Amino acid sequence: MATLSDVAAEAGVSPTAVSRYLNNRIDLPQATRDRIDAAIAKLDYRPNLLARRLSTGKSEAFALVTPDIANPFFAELAAAVERQAHASGYSVYITSTGGHADAEMNAIRRMADSHVDGLIMTTNRVDDGSLANLLAGRENVVLLDEDIDGVSVPRVFVDNAEGTYLAAKHLIAMGHRDIALIGGPHRLMSVNERLAGFTRAMDEAGLPVRPGWVLLGDYTRDYGVAAASVLLDAVDPPTAILACSDYIAIGVMQVVRAHGLSIPNDISLVGFDDMAFAALVDPPLTTIRQPVAAMGELAVKHLLALLEGQTPAAETRLPVELVTRQSVAPPSRKVLK
Amino acid sequence: MATLSDVAAEAGVSPTAVSRYLNNRIDLPQATRDRIDAAIAKLDYRPNLLARRLSTGKSEAFALVTPDIANPFFAELAAAVERQAHASGYSVYITSTGGHADAEMNAIRRMADSHVDGLIMTTNRVDDGSLANLLAGRENVVLLDEDIDGVSVPRVFVDNAEGTYLAAKHLIAMGHRDIALIGGPHRLMSVNERLAGFTRAMDEAGLPVRPGWVLLGDYTRDYGVAAASVLLDAVDPPTAILACSDYIAIGVMQVVRAHGLSIPNDISLVGFDDMAFAALVDPPLTTIRQPVAAMGELAVKHLLALLEGQTPAAETRLPVELVTRQSVAPPSRKVLK
DNA sequence: AATCGCTAGTAAAGCGCTTTACATATCAAT
DNA sequence: ATTGATATGTAAAGCGCTTTACTAGCGATT
Numbered sequence: 158m159a160t161l162s163d164v165a166a167e168a169g170v171s172p173t174a175v176s177r178y179l180n181n182r183i184d185l186p187q188a189t190r191d192r193i194d195a196a197i198a199k200l201d202y203r204p205n206l207l208a209r210r211l212s213t214g215k216s217e218a219f220a221l222v223t224p225d226i227a228n229p230f231f232a233e234l235a236a237a238v239e240r241q242a243h244a245s246g247y248s249v250y251i252t253s254t255g256g257h258a259d260a261e262m263n264a265i266r267r268m269a270d271s272h273v274d275g276l277i278m279t280t281n282r283v284d285d286g287s288l289a290n291l292l293a294g295r296e297n298v299v300l301l302d303e304d305i306d307g308v309s310v311p312r313v314f315v316d317n318a319e320g321t322y323l324a325a326k327h328l329i330a331m332g333h334r335d336i337a338l339i340g341g342p343h344r345l346m347s348v349n350e351r352l353a354g355f356t357r358a359m360d361e362a363g364l365p366v367r368p369g370w371v372l373l374g375d376y377t378r379d380y381g382v383a384a385a386s387v388l389l390d391a392v393d394p395p396t397a398i399l400a401c402s403d404y405i406a407i408g409v410m411q412v413v414r415a416h417g418l419s420i421p422n423d424i425s426l427v428g429f430d431d432m433a434f435a436a437l438v439d440p441p442l443t444t445i446r447q448p449v450a451a452m453g454e455l456a457v458k459h460l461l462a463l464l465e466g467q468t469p470a471a472e473t474r475l476p477v478e479l480v481t482r483q484s485v486a487p488p489s490r491k492v493l494k
Numbered sequence: 495m496a497t498l499s500d501v502a503a504e505a506g507v508s509p510t511a512v513s514r515y516l517n518n519r520i521d522l523p524q525a526t527r528d529r530i531d532a533a534i535a536k537l538d539y540r541p542n543l544l545a546r547r548l549s550t551g552k553s554e555a556f557a558l559v560t561p562d563i564a565n566p567f568f569a570e571l572a573a574a575v576e577r578q579a580h581a582s583g584y585s586v587y588i589t590s591t592g593g594h595a596d597a598e599m600n601a602i603r604r605m606a607d608s609h610v611d612g613l614i615m616t617t618n619r620v621d622d623g624s625l626a627n628l629l630a631g632r633e634n635v636v637l638l639d640e641d642i643d644g645v646s647v648p649r650v651f652v653d654n655a656e657g658t659y660l661a662a663k664h665l666i667a668m669g670h671r672d673i674a675l676i677g678g679p680h681r682l683m684s685v686n687e688r689l690a691g692f693t694r695a696m697d698e699a700g701l702p703v704r705p706g707w708v709l710l711g712d713y714t715r716d717y718g719v720a721a722a723s724v725l726l727d728a729v730d731p732p733t734a735i736l737a738c739s740d741y742i743a744i745g746v747m748q749v750v751r752a753h754g755l756s757i758p759n760d761i762s763l764v765g766f767d768d769m770a771f772a773a774l775v776d777p778p779l780t781t782i783r784q785p786v787a788a789m790g791e792l793a794v795k796h797l798l799a800l801l802e803g804q805t806p807a808a809e810t811r812l813p814v815e816l817v818t819r820q821s822v823a824p825p826s827r828k829v830l831k
Numbered sequence: 832a833a834t835c836g837c838t839a840g841t842a843a844a845g846c847g848c849t850t851t852a853c854a855t856a857t858c859a860a861t
Numbered sequence: 862a863t864t865g866a867t868a869t870g871t872a873a874a875g876c877g878c879t880t881t882a883c884t885a886g887c888g889a890t891t
Contacts, residue, residue, distance in 0.1 A: 160847055171871050176849060185869075206607045207548045208847035211876050216544075226588070227573035229566055229770075236564035239590055248604060251563070251588045253576055267585060270543045407774055433566075437744055439776025497877055508841050513879060522839075545877035548846050 159200035167196035179204070210272060218248040219460060220268035222261060224281045226253035229432050230449070231279060234302065237453025238277060245461055247274070256281055258288070265291055275460040277301050281376070283344045297463050301456045304346035311459045311469045313452055317347045318354030320445040320477040321399060324427045325358035327443070327479055328397045332487040333425060337370035337395040339384040339405050348373060351401045351429070370395055381408020389416050389424075396488035397425040403432045406442055406484075421486035431480055441482035448475050496537035504533035516541070547609060555585040556797060557605035559598060561618040563590035566769050567786070568616060571639065574790025575614060582798055584611070593618055595625070602628055612797040614638050618713070620681045634800050638793045641683035648796045648806045650789055654684045655691030657782040657814040658736060661764045662695030664780070664816055665734045669824040670762060674707035674732040676721040676742050685710060688738045688766070707732055718745020726753050726761075733825035734762040740769045743779055743821075758823035768817055778819035785812050 165172040170189060177183035178193055185193075196202070210216045221238050223231045235251050242249045250273060254260035261280060265288075268276055275297040280288070289307040292298055300312040321338070328336050338355050341348045352371065359366050369391070372384040381400060388394055389412060400406035406428035413424050420426050420440055428435055431446035452475055459469040502509040507526060514520035515530055522530075533539070547553045558575050560568045572588050579586045587610060591597035598617060602625075605613055612634040617625070626644040629635055637649040658675070665673050675692050678685045689708065696703050706728070709721040718737060725731055726749060737743035743765035750761050757763050757777055765772055765781035772779040789812055796806040 161849095162847080172848080173850080173871060173873095174869085177870095180849080182850085183870080189869080203603065203607055205548075205609070205847050206604075207544055207553075207609050208876090209849075211542075211544045211548050211846090211878090212848045212850085214876075225573070226563065226576070227566070227570045229564070229569070232566070232569040233564045235588075236562070236590060239563070240592075248587075248589070248608075250585075251572075252585070253573055255577075266540070267543075270540055271585075272542070272544050434771035434774055437771055438774045498879095499877080507839095509878080510841060510843095510880085511839085513877095514840095517879080519880085520840080526839080542877050545846090546879075548848090548876090549878045549880085551846075 158205075159202040161202070161204070163200055164193065164196045164202045167200060168192040214272070216271070216273050217246060218250060218273045219275045219277060219457070220264075220271075220273045221249050221251045221277045221279070222264045222268065223251060223253050223279045224256040224261075226251060229434075230430055230447075233449045234279065234453050237450040238301075238457055239453075240450075241454040241457040245457065247457075247461075258282070258285070261288060262291055269295070274464060275299070277456045277460060278305070279303060280305060281342075281345070283342060297460065299456050299459045299463070299469075301452060302347075309471070311463065312472045313455045313459060314346075314472065314474055315447050315452065316474045316477050317350035318357070320429060320447075321351040321354035321401070322358045323354075323477070323479045324399050324429070324445055325355050326362075327481070328399065328425060328427065328485065329358065329362045329364070331397075331425065331485055333395075333397040334364055335370075335393075335395040335488075336364070336397045336399060337367075337372070337388050338399045338401065339381060339388075339409065340371070340373045340401040341376040341405075343373045348401065355399060376402040376404055378404045378408040378411075381405035382412055383408075385409040385412035389413070389418075394424075397427075397485070399427055401429050403428040403430045403435045403442060403444055405429075406444070407434075407438065410438065420484050422489060425485040425488070427485060436482065440484050443482045443485045444480055446478045446480050448477070451475050495542075496539040498539070498541070500537055501530065501533045501539045504537060505529040551609070553608070553610050554583060555587060555610045556612045556614060556794070557601075557608075557610045558586050558588045558614045558616070559601045559605065560588060560590050560616045561593040561598075563588060566771075567767055567784075570786045571616065571790050574787040575638075575794055576790075577787075578791040578794040582794065584794075584798075586614075595619070595622070598625060599628055606632070611801060612636070614793050614797060615642070616640060617642060618679075618682075620679060634797065636793050636796045636800070636806075638789060639684075646808070648800065649809045650792045650796065651683075651809065651811055652784050652789065653811045653814055654687035655694070657766060657784075658688040658691035658738070659695045660691075660814070660816045661736050661766070661782055662692050663699075664818070665736065665762060665764065665822065666695060666699045666701070668734075668762065668822055670732075670734040671701055672707075672730075672732040672825075673701070673734045673736060674704075674709070674725050675736045675738065676718060676725075676746065677708070677710045677738040678713040678742075680710045685738065692736060713739040713741055715741045715745040715748075718742035719749055720745075722746040722749035726750070726755070731761075734764075734822070736764050738766045740765040740767045740772045740779060740781055742766075743781070744771075744775065747775065757821050759826060762822040762825070764822060773819065777821050780819045780822045781817055783815045783817050785814070788812055 161175055162172045165175045178185055219242055239249050252264040254264050277299050279301045280303050284305045288305050292308045298310045356366050374380040398409055400409055413420055428442045428444035431444045435442040435444050462469040498512055499509045502512045515522055556579055576586050589601040591601050614636050616638045617640050621642045625642050629645045635647045693703050711717040735746055737746055750757055765779045768781045768783035772781045799806040
């Protein structure tokens with residue numbers, strides 16, 4: 158492959174001249190420019206990014222570390238981040254960690270070693286402090302979607318509490334009083350907040366939040382199955398379930414069906430996320446939509462601001478939205494075991 | 495950040511010694527090793543990968559270019575690639591191109607400029623020759639999932655023809671004779687092959703492939719809607735539809751429902767891909783499963799083989815599998831407009 | 832006493848680029 | 862004729878690492 162020096166030799170100028178010309182740091186007469194351009198074309202020269210990065214200390218690239226790229230939520234987030242980054246002339250290196258602590262740490266370190274200009278971090282577990290430690294002191298990091306305790310970098314989240322608040326209000330407005338909540342991992346920020354929003358709606362309606370009807374475990378289909386089984390096998394099942402992720406909701410649907418019951422006739426259900434499949438399941442799922450694209454874009458914008466020495470908002474909350482489909486109806490008779 | 499020289503100074507040896515020690519290219523007495531280790535720990539030294547790469551010309555990283563990371567099929571492929579690459583000590587840089595020709599070309603070029611050790615390429619459009627040109631002469635490339643005409647690198651595909659053959663046979667075995675096929679973009683390898691498999695099954699059963707019942711367009715839900723509308727609005731609709739992707743199948747479902755018909759009672763449907771949502775829709779979709787994880791793994795293995803100077807198979811075909819769920823039943827009465 | 836072979840390293844060049852500081856030629860103004 | 866400004870560049874160092882070729886010192890052998 159041709160190097161800068163090759164081009165310089167071909168054009169009869171110094172490497173310095175070519176470098177500065179290519180970076181718009183010098184004014185050259187038209188004739189010289191033409192010779193350089195011709196040499197570049199002739200040799201099919203392409204700058205070696207590695208060398209440039211080593212020399213300048215800038216990489217024009219971001220890292221995105223994500224728990225699981227095969228999860229549509231994170232995949233869409235990644236797509237949005239990439240779109241926005243490219244629009245600003247940055248590449249993005251995506252790593253998916255499988256949600257394992259050591260993989261996350263390695264990814265962060267590897268990214269740092271490759272000297273990317275910035276890092277967008279998403280996680281889905283609660284940190285024991287090691288992640289916070291690793292991130293502490295690092296500049297040009299933004300946290301996306303989920304918090305890491307003790308890390309003071311710009312964060313962009315969704316209004317989790319508002320989401321479950323809207324969902325619960327919707328259920329209550331439909332006449333439900335016996336509402337259960339199935340949530341993600343205990344102590345995860347989003348889980349706390351979603352529980353809080355739910356509780357607020359219940360309080361406002363003068364309804365009790367029954368301890369046995371708040372099940373916290375995982376944002377997965379499997380946990381949806383487990384939790385729904387507990388709920389439906391009890392002597393007095395709820396008439397509505399608020400699932401804190403669409404994955405959980407899918408699991409709930411499965412169990413409801415297995416119990417010979419129907420959604421929404423016997424049990425009403427609302428999900429959270431509005432993943433692509435939410436509209437496709439039967440019945441189409443009423444759920445809380447997260448503005449995934451906006452989240453990714455904003456994270457990138459914050460990162461860019463950071464790079465320019467600005468100080469973006471420490472925390473932004475993007476609004477969520479209730480999208481009503483067909484998984485919610487007024488409670489009919491009390492469902493009996 | 496501490497450099498190799500800092501470590502050397504701290505340990506009282508030359509940078510050469512430290513470098514060679516770290517790369518296992520020298521035997522040092524225990525005392526010296528201890529001093530170096532201590533210095534590394536004290537300074538929290540981490541090698542600068544950029545510098546190393548520039549110096550060695552190796553990056554221990556692959557690029558994966560993919561049309562759309564937000565598409566679960568490619569996302570799962572990416573996850574599999576990443577898993578296998580990491581297991582072999584390689585990083586992978588994922589780029590998603592949006593399926594646009596120029597974005598694909600840019601991605602390939604950018605990857606080459608960043609000097610990754612290898613490239614795994616997936617595409618979903620038919621190339622006009624520019625991609626082939628760009629890839630020609632490049633070593634350490636493997637093509638995954640879809641072919642690019644005129645590129646002679648190792649390729650790993652799925653047995654597309656076998657997939658539709660199995661699907662069609664299944665439909666025929668259930669008693670269907672009036673079967674339509676809705677496929678992806680005309681001239682795409684997978685489309686040709688899937689059409690061929692379908693045709694073979696029909697031929698073997700002595701059934702005609704009616705030209706009006708082979709609709710080629712896109713692997714998308716929208717195209718599924720369009721094609722199914724054409725099919726169902728005709729005076730003599732088919733009793734079964736073979737959709738060449740699960741996305742298409744979803745579109746078909748929507749149209750069937752809109753026509754007041756039911757799957758599988760009025761129309762049988764089989765998809766292709768077995769995406770995560772295929773089991774979740776109503777009715778659960780009978781479909782052809784692609785071995786996504788195996789595809790990703792094999793692509794990486796081929797790339798590694800290439801790096802070691804071996805010559806992996808020019809083309810491997812991974813087997814597909816019919817997974818029967820509930821979208822297929824024997825034809826009932828002829829569906830009338 | 833000179834030579835050999837080890838051990839334990841080191842000096843210096845090079846990867847391909849950027850950047851700082853300097854150089855030369857030309858021209859206009861004094 | 863000299864000065865100064867402007868236009869058109871260049872030399873050389875440096876980014877942090879690897880690698881090739883070399884060397885100083887020492888004990889053992891002839």
